[in-house]
Amino acid sequence: MPKIVECVPNFSVGRNKEIIEAIAGAIAAVEGCNLLDVDPGASTNRTVYTFVGSPDAVIEGALCAARVAYQTIDMRMHQGEHPRMGAMDVCPFIPVQNVTMDDCIVCAREFGDKLAEELGIPVYLYGAASTQEHRKTLPQIRAGEYEALPEKLTKDEWKPDFGPSDFVPSWGATAVGARTFLIAYNINLLSTKEQAHRIALNIREQGRCKEEPGRLKEVQAIGWYLEEANMAQVSVNITDYEQTAIHTVYEEVCKDAEELNIAVVGSQVVGLVPLDAIMACAQHYMEKHNLFILEEDQKLRLVINKLGLNSLGAFSPKERIIEYMISDEREGPLASMDIKDFILTVGSRSPSPGGGSVSALAASLGAALGSMVGFLTYGNKKFFELDSQIRKLIPPLYKAMKDLTPFIDADALAFSEYMLALKLPADSEEEQAMRSAAMQDGLCTAIQVPLTVSRLTNGLWDPLKELAKIGNINCKSDLQVGVRMLETAVWGAYYNVKTNLDDVKDEEFKKKVSEEIEGAIKIAQENCATVLKTLEERKA
Template structure:
């Protein structure tokens, strides 16, 4: 699996389009880097860039941008609403896929070391890359901003982690580090800058000082005036969205704005955000307003609407949610990205994958989908209005099973391919044989675990299906019957795939448990399908 790191350099230039374009070009011309977003702010005089790549590639991309910034940005002339201390003010590295926080800290150290050595500028480490607690939080490092650097750099406690303890007027200083996703989230206030700042002081973790902390945790905040939109903003950095999410910050702003009699007109996200943050907001409003929404795209739309994320500029999920922005590349070669025609022809080709395991998962997903459809064809139907509450309970587990089975189509093929690769490992020396045996054991377990997961997931459908068979739209009875047989077939397919791999298993305890579990899963599927079909037959016969 490819390692993906997000890099989010903030440069102190948001007004000169030529400089912003030159910085963007620097990263776009770096091999292995993909620029996702450029978010310039004229009032803040700051541009937030977001790009992704492998750990080594993002370090090179950030360095290429820094070289351009060094020649084009002059901090002696900089003015803007956003706190800053350098031409490249901050450059965080964020884990996205198959990368640890420690690896991102290594990126920060490599970048900081090379930046300081090449440009001879002071660099501080913050976040999870910080060498001491006093530098963990970026605002602590940035205290006094650019103007305080000449004196600050002379203090022992503020000696840079890399580079000279000397003031470089045109550059200032740079902070680099590693962190979790930080969400730059601004709430629009139809009032003054002072009113917005008053709200920020009430809510940010720091509050007004040690004796007057704010209400929200892991939140930085400030009030400023957004000239291009002719309104004020409460500007938040949500440093841990799992602790304080966008919707919590937004709703708290609404409360305080009401108290000072000012209006709130939506919000704005600066840069890229993770899908989880949007879905968290959607789930809050679904629960609060007693809505019934399962489709991810509808949840995303709901969150955008409730938070007013398009109030300053259009919020396009494909351009702002990182998972959507990188999924085209990550899913380009997957079986589930193929058309149905191509998928079937791939099964029928002269290749071992996709095979029975992938087909079983696909059949199971279609079975769960048919059952989900029956639920939807009942819910919201005036004729079955009394059953809306029941359908709200029955549809979600079927919908979840459908979505959980889809990725198992590729997982089964991947497990088989990994086993075949292990079979081809050399076995000339004892060391080679040991490595090969370990690889074979691991890949055999995976080849058993995937179809087992298919069976377990498909079997989660039987209980809601039984109730659906009793209450579901009678016009869709045949769809439910096909769904039941499809799910039973999926478990049969999983059973055969487990059984064919068991002889290769050298872990006797694992082998015994797998055999017992798949036997039980098959019986559960047979009993479940029989029960659903009998309920339907009895219902039809009663006419």
């Protein structure tokens, strides 16, 4: 998997289309940078850019954007609703794929150093990149905003991390940091700016002061007025969405608004949002209203409706959810194939895809048939009294169906990894050692894939045994085929594991894996027989 870092610089320009487009063009022109989103705001006079790429690429992309801003933005002329202190006001680096927070700290410090050196401007580090507690957060660093900088820069405690302590009137100062994913989220109110800010003070962690903290952890918020939309907003940054969810913020604002007799008219995601943050909202509303929804797109529709995310413009998941943005295909090439093409590919003169990929497909199909039987029982008037039980049986089968599908490609990739190791040079002793180590790593990967398939498959027997007792009897043959497919999938995993184990040198590893896969076969055989027996004995 490639290393992917997200960069989300905020520039103090939101009304000049030419400057906004010039900055976007500078980022997009950098090889390896993928510009995902440009979100300008007229009232805030601020534009948020979101792009991803390798660590080196995003550093270069941010530098190119800053160069354009240096030539085109003059902070002496800037006015806007959003707090700000510089032309490039803030530039965070966020880990997305195959990178750590430490990697992003390195990005932030390297970028901050280069930015200050090239442009001669003061740069402060914040978030995980900062080492000073009194200037760890953006509100701490931005206190007093642009207007406070001339005096602030003269104080020892506010000496920049990079660059001069000189005030640069046209630029101001920039905060560069490393952080986890931040969700910028606004709730729309038919109210005054003052009323919106009053609610913001109630909910944000900082509250009004130390003696009057707010209700929600990891939440920053202010109230402002959108002239272009003729309404106010509680503008929120959720710095840890696992601690405080989007729906929690929305409902807390709704509660305060109701007490003040203020209408809430939807909300707005600024920039991008992680898929699991949206799915957490879906789960909340499903539980709250006792809904049974499994399809991802239906969960998205539920959240969009409940939060009113279309209120200021269409919320397109493909353009707002980061996982959808950074991957053109959420499935691998094999899983995405037409059925006919997949069969022909398996049947071609090539060792991959082979038995491992077919076993993963069999497991996914077996789970799919179990899920189908559940759905053909649920909601059926004849089985209405079973709905509460069936609602518990379908989700694990449906989830496994989707979770097993990527292993169709994973098995082929594992085989490729081993074949690449075989082709490494082995002329010197050092090369031989490296080749041997790479081959052993490849074998272990090739073993772990089918082993995981067997684990996921064997995790389905409990719901399947229950479904065999109460499921729609008209689907008897479908469930019989399904469990046979699952048993076959475990047999496939068994043969693949055993084959690869022959060449593994780690005897302890061999013994442990061998015992597990031998046990997996027994589990699959016994449980498959139990389900089939139950189905044969059922009369109705």
